[in-house]
Each structure stands twice: as C-alpha cells, then as structure tokens.
Amino acid sequence: MKKTKTSYLLRGTPSILLVLGAGFVMASSEDLREALGMGAAVLISMLLSSIVVSAIHNIIPAYAKIPAYVMIITGFVTLISMLMKAFFPEVANMLGVHLAALAVSAVIYRDAEEVADHNGEVKSIEVALVTGVFFTVIMVVCALIREVLGNATIWGQPIAFLQDYKISALAGAFGGYVVLAIVMAVINKITGLHHHLDENEEKEGN
Amino acid sequence: MTPEIILGIILTSILSGNYALIECLGTGAVIENERSTKRSLALGAGTTLVMLLATLITWPINKFVLGEKLEYLQIIAFVAVVLVISEAMHLVARKLLDNYCHSHFVKFAVNGAVLGLCIHNTEHGFLEAIITAAAVGIGFTLTMTLYGKLKDLAVDEDAIPASFRGLPIALLTAGMIALALLALKF
Amino acid sequence: MKIRHFIITTAILLVIMVVFGAAAFGLNFITGPMIEANNAGAELAPLLAVMPEGASFGGDALIYSSADPSASTLVNVPANVLSVYKEANGLGFAIRCTAESSYSESPMEITIGIDAEGKICGIQLDSYSDSVDFRDNDANYLNSYIGKDSALADVGTVSGATYSSTAFKSAVEGAMGVLIENDLIAAGVKSDAQILAEMIPALHTGLTSGGMLKAEAVAASGNIVEGYKALNGSGYAFIVKNGEASYLAIVNASGACKVYDTTGADVTEANAAVAEEALAAIEAVDFSEAAAKMISAKFADASEITPMVLTTFGNVVYACSFKTGESTYYAFYSRPLTYGDNAMEICTVIDENGAIVDQNVKQMAFGHGVEYMPGIKDLMDASGSVYGEYLDRFNGITEGTLSDDVLVSSATISSTAVKLATSDAFAAFNSIKGGEQ
Numbered sequence: 081m082k083k084t085k086t087s088y089l090l091r092g093t094p095s096i097l098l099v100l101g102a103g104f105v106m107a108s109s110e111d112l113r114e115a116l117g118m119g120a121a122v123l124i125s126m127l128l129s130s131i132v133v134s135a136i137h138n139i140i141p142a143y144a145k146i147p148a149y150v151m152i153i154t155g156f157v158t159l160i161s162m163l164m165k166a167f168f169p170e171v172a173n174m175l176g177v178h179l180a181a182l183a184v185s186a187v188i189y190r191d192a193e194e195v196a197d198h199n200g201e202v203k204s205i206e207v208a209l210v211t212g213v214f215f216t217v218i219m220v221v222c223a224l225i226r227e228v229l230g231n232a233t234i235w236g237q238p239i240a241f242l243q244d245y246k247i248s249a250l251a252g253a254f255g256g257y258v259v260l261a262i263v264m265a266v267i268n269k270i271t272g273l274h275h276h277l278d279e280n281e282e283k284e285g286n
Numbered sequence: 287m288t289p290e291i292i293l294g295i296i297l298t299s300i301l302s303g304n305y306a307l308i309e310c311l312g313t314g315a316v317i318e319n320e321r322s323t324k325r326s327l328a329l330g331a332g333t334t335l336v337m338l339l340a341t342l343i344t345w346p347i348n349k350f351v352l353g354e355k356l357e358y359l360q361i362i363a364f365v366a367v368v369l370v371i372s373e374a375m376h377l378v379a380r381k382l383l384d385n386y387c388h389s390h391f392v393k394f395a396v397n398g399a400v401l402g403l404c405i406h407n408t409e410h411g412f413l414e415a416i417i418t419a420a421a422v423g424i425g426f427t428l429t430m431t432l433y434g435k436l437k438d439l440a441v442d443e444d445a446i447p448a449s450f451r452g453l454p455i456a457l458l459t460a461g462m463i464a465l466a467l468l469a470l471k472f
Numbered sequence: 473m474k475i476r477h478f479i480i481t482t483a484i485l486l487v488i489m490v491v492f493g494a495a496a497f498g499l500n501f502i503t504g505p506m507i508e509a510n511n512a513g514a515e516l517a518p519l520l521a522v523m524p525e526g527a528s529f530g531g532d533a534l535i536y537s538s539a540d541p542s543a544s545t546l547v548n549v550p551a552n553v554l555s556v557y558k559e560a561n562g563l564g565f566a567i568r569c570t571a572e573s574s575y576s577e578s579p580m581e582i583t584i585g586i587d588a589e590g591k592i593c594g595i596q597l598d599s600y601s602d603s604v605d606f607r608d609n610d611a612n613y614l615n616s617y618i619g620k621d622s623a624l625a626d627v628g629t630v631s632g633a634t635y636s637s638t639a640f641k642s643a644v645e646g647a648m649g650v651l652i653e654n655d656l657i658a659a660g661v662k663s664d665a666q667i668l669a670e671m672i673p674a675l676h677t678g679l680t681s682g683g684m685l686k687a688e689a690v691a692a693s694g695n696i697v698e699g700y701k702a703l704n705g706s707g708y709a710f711i712v713k714n715g716e717a718s719y720l721a722i723v724n725a726s727g728a729c730k731v732y733d734t735t736g737a738d739v740t741e742a743n744a745a746v747a748e749e750a751l752a753a754i755e756a757v758d759f760s761e762a763a764a765k766m767i768s769a770k771f772a773d774a775s776e777i778t779p780m781v782l783t784t785f786g787n788v789v790y791a792c793s794f795k796t797g798e799s800t801y802y803a804f805y806s807r808p809l810t811y812g813d814n815a816m817e818i819c820t821v822i823d824e825n826g827a828i829v830d831q832n833v834k835q836m837a838f839g840h841g842v843e844y845m846p847g848i849k850d851l852m853d854a855s856g857s858v859y860g861e862y863l864d865r866f867n868g869i870t871e872g873t874l875s876d877d878v879l880v881s882s883a884t885i886s887s888t889a890v891k892l893a894t895s896d897a898f899a900a901f902n903s904i905k906g907g908e909q
Binding site for chain 1: 310373401450456458
C-alpha cells in the first residue's frame with residue numbers, strides 16, 4: 081500500500097472519503113465560520129491521530145486495531161472540542177453534536193487505518209494534511225455558496241442587497257446535499273476524475 | 287407519557303427528524319449502502335440494537351457518573367461504551383455480522399448516528415430516551431434499506447452527465463428524499 | 473474473536489481512555505473556567521445588548537428569577553416577568569419578560585434595559601416564532617420606546633403599530649411596574665396631553681382597533697396641540713389648549729363634538745370655544761352614497777332615505793332612516809378596521825323595535841391575507857363575498873342579545889370588528905331613538 085501524494089489524490093481517495101464524510105461536510109457548511117472551525121478540527125484531529133497511530137501501530141494487536149484507533153481519534157476530538165468550546169464558543173455551538181460525531185467519522189479513522197498504520201510519521205502527516213485541507217476547502221466553498229445565497233450573510237454579517245433574494249432552502253438540510261453535489265460535479269469536471277466506487281471494497285459511513 | 291407522545295417520537299425519528307438524512311448523522315453509511323435488502327435489514331437491526339444498548343448504558347453514565355462536572359469526558363466515555371458494546375456483539379455473533387456487512391461490524395456500528403443519538407438522548411428522560419433510540423434505529427434501518435434498494439433499480443448511467451456520476455448523483459438522490467421528509471416537518 | 477481478545481481489546485481501550493481522560497482533566501483546568509464564563513456570557517448577552525457600553529452583570533446581578541421567586545426581595549412581580557437584573561455599576565436594570573403574541577402559540581421574549589433614572593435605554597425582541605407580529609415596523613416600533621420613562625408617552629400611538637403591540641406595550645408597562653413598585657426607579661409622570669390621548673380609545677372607538685389608536689396625525693394649529701384623524705373616516709380627536717388647561721375634543725362623522733377634561737369629565741358646555749376650534753379643523757367625508765348602495769342592495773324598494781345626525785362616537789359613520797312599504801327601518805353604515813388597517817364596510821339595518829333585520833358585510837378580508845385565514849375563507853364564497861350563513865346569525869339580534877355567538881374562532885380579528893360595529897350601531901340607534909322621544 082505504498083502511495084505517493086499524487087497517486088493518493090489521483091486514486092480518488094479524497095472523493096471516496098467524501099462519501100464517508102458527507103454527513104459532517106453538509107452539517108457544517110451552513111456558515112463560513114462553522115466550515116472553518118470544522119475544517120480545523122478535521123485537520124488537527126487527523127494530523128494528531130495519524131502521528132500517534134503511526135507511532136504505536138506495531139504494539140497494538142491486529143484484532144484490537146479498529147477500536148483502539150477509534151478511541152485515539154475520540155481522545156483528540158475530545159480535547160479539540162474542549163478547546164473550541166473555550167476559545168470559539170460560537171462555532172462550537174453551531175457545530176454542536178457534529179463536532180463530537182467527528183470522533184467516529186470514518187474519514188479520520190480510514191486515514192489512520194489505511195495510511196498511518198502502514199507508513200511512517202512523515203508520510204502520515206503529509207497525507208493527513210492533504211486530506212484535511214481538501215475537506216476544509218470543500219466545506220468553505222459549500223459554506224460560501226450556502227451562507228451567501230441561502231442566508232444572505234457572510235461571516236455572520238448580513239449582506240444588505242441580498243436580503244430580499246435569499247434562497248432559504250440552500251441553508252437547510254436539502255441545500256447541503258444540492259450544493260455539495262454541484263461542487264463535487266464541478267471538481268469532477270475540472271479534474272476529469274470520475275469517482276467510481278470500488279466494487280470489492282467495503283466502505284463504512286461516519 | 288401518553289400514546290400520542292410515543293407515536294410522535296417514533297414518527298419524528300423516522301421521518302422529519304431522520305438522523306441519516308436530515309440531521310446529517312451517519313449519512314455516509316446510508317449513501318454508500320449498496321447491500322442487498324436482506325443485508326441492509328440485518329445490519330440495520332444490528333445498529334438498532336447497538337443504539338438501544340448504548341442508550342441503556344450511556345444515559346445512566348451521563349446522569350450519575352459524569353453530571354455537569356465531568357461533561358467534558360462525555361464523548362470519550364460514550365465512544366468507549368459504544369465500542370465495547372459492538373465488540374461484545376461481534377464476539378457473540380461474529381460470523382453472522384461480518385458476513386452481513388462484508389467487513390468488520392465494529393467499523394460499521396460505530397458511526398455518527400449512534401454517538402449523536404447517545405448525546406441527544408441525555409436531554410430526554412430515560413423512558414423517552416429508550417423509545418427514541420428504538421425509533422431512530424428503525425428510521426436508520428429503513429433509510430439505509432430503501433436507499434440501497436433505490437441504487438439497485440435499473441438506472442441508465444448514460445442519462446446522468448458524466449461529472450454527476452457517483453457521489454454527486456447519490457447526494458442529489460438523498461437530497462430529494464431529505465426534501466420529501468422535510469415537508470413533514472412543522 | 474476469542475474472549476481473550478475481547479478482554480485485551482477492552483483493556484487497551486481502557487488505557488487509551490485513561491490517558492486521554494487524564495489529558496482532558498488537565499486541559500479542563502484551563503478550558504473549564506473559560507467555558508463556564510462563555511456560558512454565563514451567552515445568558516447575559518441580551519442584557520448587555522440593551523444596556524449602555526460598559527455595563528456589567530457579574531456577581532449578584534440577578535435580583536429576581538421566576539424560577540425561584542421566594543429567593544427574591546422583589547414583591548408583586550407579574551408572572552410574565554422572567555428575571556430582573558441589577559447592573560453592577562449602578563447604570564440601571566435589565567428585565568427579561570414575555571408577551572403573548574396573537575399570531576403564534578409561543579409568547580414573544582423581550583429584554584428591556586432601564587437606566588438609573590427610570591428611562592428605557594434599550595429594548596429588544598429576543599424570540600418570536602412568527603415574524604408577522606412585527607414584520608414591517610419592528611425597528612421603528614421598538615425604537616419608539618427608547619428614552620421613555622414608565623409613562624411610555626407616544627409609544628404605539630402612531631398608526632402602523634400592529635395588533636400584538638398592545639400585548640407588547642402592556643408587558644413593558646408591567647416590567648417597569650415591578651421596578652416602580654419596589655422603589656427601584658421613580659414612576660414617569662404623564663403629561664396632560666398623554667393622559668388625554670390615552671382616553672381616546674375609551675371615548676371614541678372609531679379611532680381605535682384592538683386597543684391601539686388607529687389614526688393619522690393632523691398638524692397642530694392655533695390652540696390645537698395634537699390632532700388625530702381616524703383611518704376609517706369615523707371622526708377626529710384633538711388635544712386642545714384652553715388657557716392653562718388641556719382638553720380632549722372628539723368629533724364623529726356627523727360633526728357632533730364632545731369635550732373632556734383630564735379627569736375624563738364631559739365639559740362640552742363650558743368649553744364651546746374648544747369644540748368650535750375642533751370643528752373648524754375637520755374635513756367632512758360624505759358616506760351617503762356608499763351607504764345608499766349597500767341599502768339598495770338588500771332593500772330595492774327603499775324610499776324616503778333620510779340622513780340622521782349621529783350623536784355617538786364609534787365606528788358608525790353614517791346613519792339614516794328609510795321606508796319599505798309600511799315599515800320604517802334605520803340603517804347604520806360603519807367602517808371598523810380589520811387586518812392591515814383596512815376598513816370593512818358594514819351596513820346594519822335595525823327595525824323600530826331595535827332588532828336587526830339585515831346585516832351586510834363587504835370586504836371581510838383583504839387580498840393576500842385570505843389564504844392564511846381559514847376562518848375567513850369559510851365565511852366567503854369564491855368571489856370574496858361573505859356567505860349569508862354568517863350574516864344570518866345577526867338577524868333578530870337586539871342590543872341585549874348580541875353575544876360572542878357572532879364571533880368566528882379562526883377569524884377573530886375580522887369577526888370581532890363586525891361585532892364591535894354592530895354594537896356601535898345599536899348605541900347609535902339608541903341615542904337617535906332616545907333623542908326622538
């Protein structure tokens with residue numbers, strides 16, 4: 081399972097990961113602040129758990145790897161959520177239960193299992209960064225569309241001339257699906273990458 | 287606790303408050319589901335059982351052990367409980383479960399819907415929490431099964447624009463179902 | 473998986489949990505107090521928003537909470553007051569209270585800031601489930617409270633204030649009353665003009681709807697300090713100075729005028745000059761044609777239509793007697809306000825014995841509003857005309873038998889207005905009949 085950064089991206093893994101992370105991407109892309117907060121949480125928890133997992137993967141018996149890795153991720157998410165509640169209470173409030181649900185997100189878990197478990201720290205950090213940034217960018221783009229068009233605000237500040245033209249549906253649950261679908265389609269179009277589900281591979285949701 | 291309230295909780299959890307589609311908890315598990323109806327139902331039943339057992343254990347833990355003082359340990363404690371429950375279930379019915387989900391049941395069972403449910407349930411009374419757990423489990427199972435079935439239906443792949451194939455069309459499909467469910471929200 | 477594996481896995485989980493638990497425990501020494509402060513801050517945010525810069529609500533700021541009224545030294549606190557806070561630096565008080573909303577089931581939540589001198593320094597609506605209540609004029613309406621003392625002079629007396637603002641205003645009055653009652657602030661003193669203006673709803677129902685003054689301002693001139701012209705054409709009210717004293721002069725659609733002093737006593741005879749000045753300031757509106765149209769719609773053979781002078785002050789804007797065959801009837805044409813301050817047209821025909829022989833209502837509801845008001849829809853056919861069934865309820869009713877039976881539960885505002893107009897018609901009938909005898 082040796083992969084370079086490019087092959088990691090080209091293989092379409094982030095977009096497979098996006099299936100698993102669709103839940104929190106949609107849940108936290110209603111507002112720009114929320115998206116950045118969630119992006120930071122994803123990035124940091126992924127980075128830290130990758131480091132720890134790649135450091136200790138040799139001493140964890142194979143049968144205990146799944147729960148142990150999930151638990152490690154949970155630990156970091158707990159710490160992150162404490163910090164976020166202390167320093168960015170507004171963002172933590174908006175994210176609510178989704179910040180906690182990040183602990184069991186298949187995105188971070190898979191990163192730990194597939195990459196960190198088989199590679200050294202340097203490689204793991206690299207992949208964690210790429211994936212984390214990818215998610216942050218997706219969420220920020222979705223949030224920009226949904227917050228500006230759906231809520232007529234940006235960074236929580238009202239945009240006066242859009243007040244009468246807001247498409248409230250975009251800010252709700254349905255908007256999450258539509259905007260993410262369109263953003264993904266645009267990315268597919270640009271990169272020419274068509275995501276194909278690997279038939280032999282089982283994927284778990286978050 | 288009147289029958290109306292119970293019915294209300296059940297309907298809300300299955301329809302307008304659907305975890306996977308509306309609350310965006312465990313969405314991934316649903317939109318990537320390509321299993322047969324039988325497998326989906328079996329997995330859903332397993333997840334529902336995990337939800338019930340987890341609520342049975344996490345609710346008292348939150349009430350009597352964590353309280354407000356140790357609230358910051360909530361996530362870690364709840365995840366540990368869910369992990370141990372699903373490991374135990376795996377221990378009891380390993381062959382059956384792994385067979386049904388193609389891989390490791392624990393990976394499947396520990397998802398956002400279960401954890402989110404445990405956290406939401408701390409705001410309810412015990413009885414209400416148990417009913418909610420069962421109802422959310424049923425809603426999750428139904429959504430997952432129906433969605434899996436939907437993917438089975440013959441769809442002309444060529445009719446979908448190339449860039450929309452795969453995840454985007456899956457999201458749009460789920461979004462349509464979510465929209466229909468949202469219409470039931472008052 | 474073997475039992476041994478399960479046990480080892482659990483043990484590993486426990487170890488990881490303990491490690492992170494310890495880390496979280498340590499981190500909590502830093503974040504715990506901050507989170508607590510954040511939570512407290514969120515609770516106080518609406519309070520700070522209504523108080524001037526630099527206000528602080530630390531320590532024992534909460535001097536009353538509806539959760540535990542017995543712990544407070546404040547007495548006679550109304551049920552709708554949720555909490556009272558005393559600002560730490562003596563800048564004043566902040567009160568959170570609720571007001572019933574006529575459009576939604578959950579009440580509105582209001583936060584009011586009151587400075588040490590007893591004047592409102594900030595007010596905001598924290599939650600309302602349906603924005604209909606304050607959709608159009610909320611900012612202007614709320615701003616009209618700023619700087620006012622407990623007398624609340626000129627608040628909500630302007631037209632455009634919506635129906636629920638009555639509940640809103642009384643909630644604010646109640647909240648300020650708590651501070652006055654407990655000697656925390658001094659009560660505001662009402663000016664003579666304000667006292668007189670607040671008497672208008674009781675004395676001239678035509679100028680009001682739902683307890684609010686529904687009138688447009690008329691420019692002051694001469695001794696007239698304030699003037700109000702009814703939106704429905706039912707007359708005028710003037711605050712007139714006469715020497716040192718101020719009087720309220722009300723005028724109905726027929727040009728009858730009455731003068732009241734600040735105690736509410738009728739002083740028309742002693743102040744003929746005031747009445748004269750008031751009558752000079754009005755512009756009469758002729759409703760005879762509109763009324764005749766409504767009469768002839770139901771009584772095609774009506775003859776000898778004779779206008780009568782109204783001596784009552786209400787929604788009736790035109791009265792006349794007419795004959796069909798041998799019988800004499802009295803018609804009262806009234807224009808009460810309903811949704812959106814639109815005037816309905818109602819023609820109540822009463823026989824010599826004081827019983828209604830016909831009730832006709834036009835424009836029960838207006839345009840876009842209808843689909844949101846199932847009750848009104850039930851009353852009307854597709855063309856918007858009111859169904860006879862509803863109007864038939866009025867037949868044979870006399871002043872004594874007019875009851876809430878004529879109200880329609882899901883069209884409260886409109887049917888209340890119809891009922892009000894009917895009772896105004898009876899009042900006008902009685903005064904005319906009384907005058908004849």
